[in-house]
Amino acid sequence: MMNKWEGIVIRSIPYGESNSIVTLYTKEAGKVTAMARGAKKPRSKLVAVTQLFTYGSYLIRKGRGMGTLEQGEQINSMRFIREDLEAMAYTSYIVEIVDRLTEENERRQGVYTLLYEALNAINEQYDPEAISLFVEWKMLTVGGIHPILHECAHCHATEGEFAFSFRAIGFICHRCFHTDKYSVRITPNQLKLIRTFATVPISSVGDLTLKKETKMFLKKIVRTIYDEQLGVYFKTRAFLDQLETSPNLLPIKKAPKE
Template identity: 35%
Template sequence: MLYRVEGLVIRSTDYGEGNKIITLLTPSYGKQGIIVRGAKKLKSRYGALAQLFTYGDYSYYKAGTLGTLNSGEIIESFRELREGLEGPAYAAYAAELTERSINDDEAAANLFHQLKACQNALVEGKDPQIVLRLYEMKVVIAAGYAPLLDECASCGRQQGPFRFSCNAGGALCTSCRHRDPTAIELDEIVWKLLRVFSNLDMRRLGNIMVKESSKRQLQLVLRRWIDTYINLNLKSRSFLDQWEKYGDMLGERMKRPEPLSETEAGDGMV
């Protein structure tokens, strides 16, 4: 059967001497594996369609598990995400997290648009650490593991202060925090950011300015949440962690001024 879809390449691996197998994230059919014959050859007609992060229009035949590319056209190459070190590090993490977190053929229309918006935000030079924290939230929601942020996960109390508990499922109030001694105390602005991230469509993401201390708390919370509920060993995450730790010493990481305000997301300040 012949299919035609728009898709983002979230994985690309060598297959045989001259071919590649790509995994597309599509809005209609979720993840789709496609063989691109001759993609590794220098004069390949479709080699560019097999590159990681590419957004394209793909036509392929599929009778079993894998499809075979029939034709295709690049809509947006996202070439900038394959250059240097910082862009590929963050974009590869977003792609691998997506590929490993959702099942094949699972409906993924919203996540497709969120990933495309994530890639656009990285190309536009928005703070990659915040872009990735926001996208991590979109992935855990798509995977069915959204944290409870507006009320106590144990008793339902809606008035804080709260601590964040991965074991309990999100917020824990003062009366219930004894249920998880490992629950994390967060700054109020971090709670606000988590709630914004939970509801904000990445296509509406505006300019962002967040303190380094808030960034560290956001990373800690979302990484622990992902480790608890999705539990993935991602090669791209290990590299990204090293990059964020040593990037300044290597002199490759973009220099960003110290923010003046907590954050600006969407149409307003939070």
């Protein structure tokens, strides 16, 4: 059966001397893996459309086993992402999250839109670290984790001082701090940001500018959830950690005002 699907390349692995095994996250069918025969040959028409992060329209023949990528038309090469080290690092992390938390031939509501909006925003030179936070928080539900962020996880209060409880996987108010002595106190602004990352579409936010300290704090919370609740190890996170400890690898940028 021949299928025409819109998708984004989230993984591309060399196979033999001239072929590639390409994984796309498609709008119509979710995650799909296909053999791209001859994609490594310099003159192949599949070279451009099988590059990592490419957004395009693909013609895939599906049978009982792995599909075959017959044709492709590039819609956006996401050129900036591949030319900027920081953008590429965070985008690699984003596509790995999507890849690890989704199953083959399973279409999960909202994932394609999230992936497309994230890559498009980074390609438009929005802060890739902030964009990755949107993906980290939103993909928790895909992994089966549903943080309680609209009220206190214990008494259901919606007003007061709050902390984040890893035991409750959500907010707890000052009346319930005693239920988790390891909870992390958060400011009203941090609470608002967590809710934004978890519930607001990337396309609705615009250019979200955050201080490095704020991003690091929110990142630590969500990654602790991944580590303790999902137990998923992401290979690309090691390189991101290296960028954090070796800032000289990246061009100097002005410190933002929140």
